[in-house]
Amino acid sequence: MRKMTKIDIITRPGKLEELKEAMYAIGVTGMTVSQVFGCGLQKGHTEVYRGQEYAINLLPKIKIEIVVCEVPVEAVLEAAKKACRTGKIGDGKIFVYPIENAIRIRTGEEGDIAIMDPEDVEK
Amino acid sequence: MRKMTKIDIITRPGKLEELKEAMYAIGVTGMTVSQVFGCGLQKGHTEVYRGQEYAINLLPKIKIEIVVCEVPVEAVLEAAKKACRTGKIGDGKIFVYPIENAIRIRTGEEGDIAIMDPEDVEK
Amino acid sequence: MRKMTKIDIITRPGKLEELKEAMYAIGVTGMTVSQVFGCGLQKGHTEVYRGQEYAINLLPKIKIEIVVCEVPVEAVLEAAKKACRTGKIGDGKIFVYPIENAIRIRTGEEGDIAIMDPEDVEK
Ligand SMILES: Nc1ncnc2c1ncn2[C@@H]1O[C@H](COP(=O)(O)OP(=O)(O)OP(=O)(O)O)[C@@H](O)[C@H]1O
Ligand SMILES: Nc1ncnc2c1ncn2[C@@H]1O[C@H](COP(=O)(O)OP(=O)(O)OP(=O)(O)O)[C@@H](O)[C@H]1O
Ligand SMILES: Nc1ncnc2c1ncn2[C@@H]1O[C@H](COP(=O)(O)OP(=O)(O)OP(=O)(O)O)[C@@H](O)[C@H]1O
Ligand SMILES: [Mg+2]
Ligand SMILES: [Mg+2]
Ligand SMILES: [Mg+2]
Incomplete structure (x- = not known):
């Protein structure tokens, strides 16, 4: 099985649309979005949110x-950095994790095929 | 320490009850549920939600x-596929990850024991 | 690159403030918080929430x-156990995962530097 990787991007809520488009442009077929609260401690620095x-x-x-x-x-890292960077504190972090397997529930397919577009799999 | 694994199931909100029962039936002792938003791009396909x-x-x-x-x-994959499959686009994905350790906060127990039912551990 | 690790702590909502302070006290520079629903099955036991x-x-x-x-x-495990333990069922679990990389979006820095306080990095 080919190596699979999970990438978590934690960034400003206002960047979702741009990020989504950037991901689809490089061939990403899906993503899962959650609303979270971020805590960052920076000595002597502060972050501004809604004034x-x-x-x-x-x-x-x-x-x-x-x-x-x-x-x-x-490619994901480059596209995410480009979409989310403003240069100001609060741009966020990206974390990269190993993953052992992926399964498409509808068909039971496992591995890389599970996260490919079904259109491409059938071809 | 025995190998531990994390399994993420991303599926339709309406499947939670069925999934929960399927998991308990095979001996799973706990699960953590979040509300997320899923993005899937499929060429030429669409997904229907509330009409x-x-x-x-x-x-x-x-x-x-x-x-x-x-x-x-x-066993988790089989039970999850059975509980969540409708055969229609939108059934979702399962991702499998390695995990290094687990801790039960109440007792400090580490490893497999941390995720076993305390009743069984004490026996 | 030095080994990086992700730690997930699942605990009572009321413990957030204490946990945050405990983490900063040992030098943790950031954390991401989500609201989740926890399911735990314990034979013959029940958990009490708001009466x-x-x-x-x-x-x-x-x-x-x-x-x-x-x-x-x-150090994270010890501090988290201390902050979150009440001794009652419901104290929660901690899970430990391997991580391959971290990136600070603002600067593009990778690895351990991405999760260090920028003040310390510049020094
Ligand atoms: N060590 C960490 N562990 C888990 N999540 C983290 C960690 N550091 C940061 N985060 C998450 O990433 C978000 C952004 O982090 P942080 O505020 O430190 O970075 P930033 O201000 O965007 O970057 P910079 O370091 O350039 O100021 C945080 O709000 C938090 O959700
Ligand atoms: N590559 C991915 N990375 C992260 N999350 C993904 C990925 N692909 C799918 N997901 C998550 O899984 C959910 C279901 O995925 P998707 O809509 O592609 O599958 P599906 O429509 O259920 O399956 P099918 O491929 O059979 O049409 C998405 O809404 C998203 O939350
Ligand atoms: N095997 C598991 N997989 C994923 N999440 C789990 C698992 N076990 C527990 N959790 C999560 O951790 C939370 C706390 O777990 P649980 O209720 O079993 O522990 P507890 O009651 O705090 O501990 P104790 O075992 O001491 O009674 C759950 O609500 C759930 O969110
Ligand atoms: Mg910051
Ligand atoms: Mg789909
Ligand atoms: Mg419990």
């Missing part, structure tokens, strides 16, 4: 989970 | 996280 | 995700 300043922040963020196999991890 | 059609969908899904050790991963 | 008793429970919990590199995993 208010926070020191030990607990700010609304989105977490986007993306599993890839054919699309290179490096 | 509306979506192309690049961002649909309400549930994510169920299950950590197992004694219960075989294969 | 009500639940058998097969589906109770509000919080999930805290913490990625560390410099701070030892063992």
Whole structure:
């Protein structure tokens, strides 16, 4: 089975649309989005959200989970950095994890095929 | 320490009850449920939710996280596929991850024992 | 690249503040918090939430995700157990996962540096 990887992107809620388009442009076939609260401690720094300043922040963020196999991890990282970077504190973090298997429930297919577009699988 | 595994099931919100019962039936002792939004891009296909059609969908899904050790991963996959499959687009995906350790906070127990029913551990 | 680890803590919502302070005290620089529902099956036991008793429970919990590199995993586990333990059923679980990489979106930095306080990185 080819190596699969999960990428978690934690960024500003306002970046979802741009990120989604950037991911589809490089061939990502799906993603899972959650609303989370992010905490970052930075000595002497604060983050601004809707005009208010926070020191030990607990700010609304989105977490986007993306599993890839054919699309290179490096391509996801580059596209995500490009879509989410403003250069200001609060742009967020990306975490990369190993994954052992993927299954498409509808068909029972396992491995890389489970996360490929069914149109391409059938071809 | 015996190998532990995390299984993420992303499926239709309406399947939670059935899935929960299927998991308990095979000996799973706990699960963590989140409300998420799922995005799947399928060329030429659409998914229907509450009578509306979506192309690049961002649909309400549930994510169920299950950590197992004694219960075989294969048993979880089979039971989850059975509980969640309707045969229609939108049935969802399952992802399988390695895990290094588990801790029961109440007692400090680590490893497989942390996710066993305390009744069985004490016996 | 030094080994990085993700720690998921699933515990009572009321423990967030205490946990946050405990984590910052040992040098953790960030965390991601989600609202989840926890299911735990315990033969013959029930968990109490707001005066009500639940058998097969589906109770509000919080999930805290913490990625560390410099701070030892063992220190996080000890501090989390201390902050979250009441000794009663419902204290929760901790799960430990391997992680392959971390990226700071603002600067593009990768690895352990991505999760260090920028103040310390610049020094
Ligand atoms: N060590 C960590 N473990 C888990 N989640 C983290 C960690 N560090 C940061 N996060 C998550 O990422 C979000 C963004 O992190 P943080 O605020 O530290 O970065 P930033 O301000 O965007 O970046 P910068 O370091 O450039 O200021 C946090 O709100 C939190 O949700
Ligand atoms: N590559 C992926 N990475 C992360 N999450 C994904 C990925 N693919 C799918 N998902 C998640 O799983 C959910 C279901 O995926 P998708 O809609 O592609 O499958 P489906 O329509 O159920 O299956 P099918 O391929 O049979 O049409 C998505 O809404 C999304 O939350
Ligand atoms: N095997 C598991 N997989 C995934 N999540 C789990 C698992 N076991 C427990 N959890 C999560 O952890 C939460 C707490 O678990 P549980 O209720 O079993 O523990 P507890 O009652 O705190 O501990 P104890 O075993 O001491 O009674 C659950 O509500 C659920 O969210
Ligand atoms: Mg910050
Ligand atoms: Mg689909
Ligand atoms: Mg319990």
